[in-house]
Amino acid sequence: MSESLHWRGGALVGAFNATWPFATLKATRETITLSVVLSGIYVFDHRNIQGLARHNGILSTGLQILHTEQKYPSFVVFWTLNFRKLKSELEALGFRVEDS
Secondary structure: OOOEEEEEEEEEEOOEEEEEEEEEEEEEOOEEEEEEOOOEEEEEEHHHEEEEEEEEOOOOEEEEEEEOOOOOOOOEEEEEOOHHHHHHHHHHOOOOEEOO
16 A cells, blocks of 8 residues: 555535536545645645545545644535545545444
């Protein structure tokens, strides 16, 4: 397993929703970076990540990033086409992902 991962998907940041393929999620053992077209780049240090959890939308499944980064909207979701694989790869990097 690589020490980093790169996924293309969509994102919901606050009230702004970007559909696939207008968001990318990159992760290392230290950070998760979410880049969203027309919204910005959000870098979450592992110390500011309170948790990662499955989020079920109407038509999509995503990864909610629960965080304490004050400069970002509190509600952040990365939409993915394969949650199970993303969860597995994040766990291989040392992140814990709730699947409820």
